[in-house]
Amino acid sequence: MELLEKVVEIAREAGERLLKTYSAEARPKSRADMYAFGRRIEGGTSEYLETALRELRPEAGWVGDEMEGSDLPEGEWWATDGIEGGVNHVHGLPEWSVNITLIRDNVPVLTVVRMPVPDLTYTAVQGEGAFLDGVRLRVSEKQSLDAAVVTASQAPGNPEANRRFGDAVAALMGVSLLVRNTIPTTFPLLAVASGQYDVFWQYEPDLPGVAAGSLLVSEAGGTVTDLRGQPWRPGSPDVLIAAPGLHEAARAVLDGVAS
Template sequence: MTASPSRVAATASTDDSALLSAVVRAAVEAGRALEARYSVSARPADRAAMFRAGTADSEVSLAILRPALTALRPDARWLPQEYETTALPPGEWWVVDEVEGNVNHVHGLPEWAVSVALVRDGEPVLAVVRRPVGDLTYTALRGGGAQLNGAALRVSAKRELDAAIVDTGQAEADQEGTYERIGRSVAAMLHRALLVRVGVPSTFPMLLVAAGHHDVFWQYEPTLPGVAAGALMITEAGGIVTRVDGAPWSPGSDTVLASAPGLHAAAVQVLAPIS
C-alpha cells in the first residue's frame, strides 16, 4: 500500500491531473447545493428530525455527484456499503462521502464537506475535499502532492510526542466493541501528548494533520469513505499512514494511524499495546 512508510515514489499522470480538475468542479457544485440548505440556526429537535434532514442532504449531494463522477469514469464502480470496511477487489472505485460531517451540517455547525476519493487497485490515487464554509478546497494526487486552494500542504516537523496535538474519534455511532479501546487509547495518549482531541468526522482532523496544524490521528474500525481522502492527503503532504501497530494500511484495515514522520514510532509505541 502506498501509504506505508516504505512507499515508493510515484508521479501523477496527466490523465489523473485532468480528472482531478473535473472532480473538483463536481464537488464544488455539490457543496454549493448543500450550502443552500445550510443554516447556522439549524437545531433538530430529536433523532428523527436529524435523520430526515441528513437524508435529504445526502440525496441532494448524490444527485449531483453520482452522474458527474460516473460520466468521468464510466468503468469505475461506486463503493457499496458492504465494502466500506473490507478489502476492495481490483479496479477503480469511487469512494464518496457526499456530506462528510452531515451531523454537523444539520446542527448548524461549520465542519462539513463533500469528500471524494478514487481508489485504484487498493490505493487512493486522487482526492478532493470541498468545504464550502470558508471556501476551502483540499486536493491530492498520488505522486502529485497535496494542496489547499492551490498551496502545498506539509505535515508537522515535530519529533516529540509531548509537543503533539493528537486526535481520534468514533467511526460510526454503533460500534460498542470499540468504545473501550477508544477510551483506553485516549487515556494512554493523555499521559504522553500535549493535547488530545476527540470528535467526528474523521476527515477534518486528517486534513489538519496534512496541513501540519495537528500531528497524529488514529481511529478504530474506520470506514473507507471517512479516511480514504485523508490518507492520501497526509501521505502526499509527507506524512505516514499505517495501522495502529505500524503495519501497512490499506482499504479494509480495521485501524488507521496517520502522523508526521517524526512522531510515528512514538504513536505506535503508545497505541499498539491497546487491544
C-alpha cells in the same frame, strides 16, 4: 491534471447544492428531525455525485456502504461522501464537506475535499503533493510526543469498542500534549495534513474519510499505516496517520492498549 480539475468542478457543484440547504441558525429539535433532514440532503447529493462521476470515468466502480469494511476488487473505485459531517450541517456548524476519492488497486490516487463554508478546496494526486487552494501542505516537523496534538474520530460503538477507545485515550493523554476526538473523520486529517495536528488514529476506519485524508497526509509528507505498521488499505481494521517524526512513538503507545 485534467481529471483533477473535473473532479473539483463536480465537488464544487455538489457543495453548492448543499449550501442551499445550510443555515448557521439550524437547530434540530430531536434526533428524528436531525436524521430525517440529514438523510434527505445526503441522498440528493450522493445521487448527483454517482451520476457525474460515472459519466466522467465509466470504467471505475462505485463503493457502496456494504463494501466499506473489506478490500476492494482490483481496478478503480470512487469512494465518496455526499456530505461528510452531516451532523454538523444540520446543527448550523461549518465543518462539513463533499469528499471524492479515486482508489486504484486499493490505494487512493486522487482526492478532492470541498468545504463550501468557508470556501476551501483540498486536493491531492498521488506523487504530486497535497494542496489547499493551490498552496502546498506540509505535515508537522515535531519529533516528540510530549509536544503532540493527537486526534481521533471515534463514534460510540459497542461496550468493548468504547472501552478500548477509552483505554487508548488514557494512554495517549499520559504522554502527549493534548488528545481530541473529532467527528467526522475528514477534518482532523485535514489538520494533520496542514501541520496543525500531529497524530490521528481510528478503530474501524470510515473509508471515505480515511481514503481522502490519508492521501492528503501522505502527499504532505506524513506516514499512513495500520496499527501493526503495515500500509493502510480499505478493509484494514484500524489506521494510524501521523507526522513521520511521531508515527512510531504513537504506534508503540497504541500497541500497548489491549485489543
